[in-house]
Amino acid sequence: MSVPSAEDLVRYWESEQESLRQQVVEDDTEDWQRSLDFSDLERVGGVDLSFIKGDDVNACAQLVVLSYPDLEVLYEDSQMVTLTAPYIAGFLAFRETPFLLEALQRLKTSQPALMPQVVFVDGNGLFHYREFGLACHLGVLSGLPCVGVAKNLLQVQSVYKNEEHQSQITALQKGGDSFPLTSASGKVLGKALRSSDKSSKPVYVSVGHKISLDTSVRLTHSCCRYRVPEPIRQADIRSREYLRKHFPAADT
Numbered sequence: 001m002s003v004p005s006a007e008d009l010v011r012y013w014e015s016e017q018e019s020l021r022q023q024v025v026e027d028d029t030e031d032w033q034r035s036l037d038f039s040d041l042e043r044v045g046g047v048d049l050s051f052i053k054g055d056d057v058n059a060c061a062q063l064v065v066l067s068y069p070d071l072e073v074l075y076e077d078s079q080m081v082t083l084t085a086p087y088i089a090g091f092l093a094f095r096e097t098p099f100l101l102e103a104l105q106r107l108k109t110s111q112p113a114l115m116p117q118v119v120f121v122d123g124n125g126l127f128h129y130r131e132f133g134l135a136c137h138l139g140v141l142s143g144l145p146c147v148g149v150a151k152n153l154l155q156v157q158s159v160y161k162n163e164e165h166q167s168q169i170t171a172l173q174k175g176g177d178s179f180p181l182t183s184a185s186g187k188v189l190g191k192a193l194r195s196s197d198k199s200s201k202p203v204y205v206s207v208g209h210k211i212s213l214d215t216s217v218r219l220t221h222s223c224c225r226y227r228v229p230e231p232i233r234q235a236d237i238r239s240r241e242y243l244r245k246h247f248p249a250a251d252t
Contacts, residue, residue, distance in 0.1 A: 006088070013091045014130070021132040023140045029210040030145065032117065033219075041068045044223060045116030046231025047100045047138070049081075050239035052247055057083050061096075062239035063103035064231060065116050071223065071230045075114045077103045078242040090129040093137035104142055118145040118211065118219065120231040127181055127190035127206035129156050139209020146208025147216045148190075149229055153204055158184035168192065169202055176221045178205075191217050199227035 004012070028034055032041040044066050049059045058080065065075040081099040085091075108115055124133035125148030135148030153161050159181050168179045172194035181190040181204065190206030191213060205217050223229040228236075 006086070009086070010088060010091070013088075013094055016094075017091075017130055017132045017137075020137065020140050021130065024126070024132070024136050024207075025210045026126070026207050026212065027210075028212045028215050030117065033145070033211055033215045038068065038219065038222065041117055043074065043114060043116045044068045044071075044219075044231050045104075045119040045144075046122075046229070046233075046235040047103070047119060048122045048232060048235035048239050049096050049099070050236065050243055052243055056087060059083060059099075060239040060242045061099040061103055062235040062242070063100065063107065064234045064238060065107070065114050066231050066234065069222065071225065073234055075107065075111065076234075076238055077106060078238060079103060080242075080246070092123065093132075093134040096134060097137045097141060100138055101141055104144070116144065118147065119208075120220070120223070120229050121146055121148050121208055122150070122232045122236065124148045124150050124154055124204070125190070125206035125208035127154060127156070127159075127204060131189065133206070133208075135206065135208030143210075145210040147211060147220060148206045148208050149220055149232055150204040150206075151228065153192075157189060158182075159189070165192075169194075169200070172200070172202060175224070178202075178217050181206075188213065193217050193220060195221055195224040195229065196227055201227060203227060203229075 046064045048062045051059045061079050061081045063077040083095050085095045121135035125135035135146045139146030175197040178191040178193040180188040192202040
C-alpha cells in the first residue's frame with residue numbers, strides 16, 4: 001500500500017476536521033456550568049504531551065484528574081507513546097488525540113467514578129485556523145466538555161500579536177479580566193484571560209466542546225493558582241517528571 005503524500009493527507013485531514021466540526025457544541029450542557037460557584041462540579045481533568053528534547057516522536061501522554069474546588073490530584077496516568085502521524089501545522093490533533101483518548105478510556109475502564117466532568121487541554125479549541133483545534137477534537141471524540149487553554153497566541157483569523165493586542169493585554173488589571181479574540185468576520189473565537197493577579201501575561205481560552213466561552217473563561221480562572229490552570233499545570237509537571245525518571249540522561 002502506497003504512503004499518502006503530504007498533500008493527500010492534508011486534504012483528508014481537512015475533510016475530517018470539517019465533518020467533526022459540525023458536531024461541536026458551543027453552549028453549556030451541564031447544570032454545574034450554569035451555577036455561579038460551579039456547584040456539583042467535583043472533578044476536572046487535564047491532559048498534556050511532553051517530549052524529550054530533540055525527539056518529536058516519543059512522548060509521555062499524561063492525564064490527571066483533580067478534585068474541585070480544592071484542586072488536589074485524585075488520579076494520574078503517565079504513558080510513553082510513539083507518534084506516527086507527521087507534524088503539520090493546524091493538524092496537531094491527529095498526532096495527539098488518539099493517545100489522550102486511550103488515557104481517558106483506561107480511566108473509564110479502571111476507575112469510572114473518577115472520570116472528569118470537564119477536561120482542560122493544553123492547546124486551542126475553536127481559536128484555530130479552521131475553528132477545530134485539539135480541544136475540539138478531543139471533546140467531540142470523547143463526548144466530554146473540553147476547554148482549550150493555550151499559553152501562546154496563535155496568530156490566526158486576523159488576530160495578531162501587534163501593538164493593539166499588547167495594549168489590550170496591558171489593560172487587563174486583575175485576575176479574571178479578559179478581552180475577546182475576534183476574527184475578521186466578527187466572530188469571537190476565544191478570549192485572552194489574565195488568569196492570576198500575580199501574572200500579567202495572559203492565557204488564551206477557547207471552547208472545545210459542550211461548554212460556552214464565558215463559562216470556559218470563568219472556570220479557567222477558578223482553576224488557576226498560577227498563570228496556567230492547575231489541571232494543565234499538573235499534567236505538564238507530572239509528564240516531565242515521568243520523562244526525567246525514566247530517561248535521566250535526556251534533557252526534557
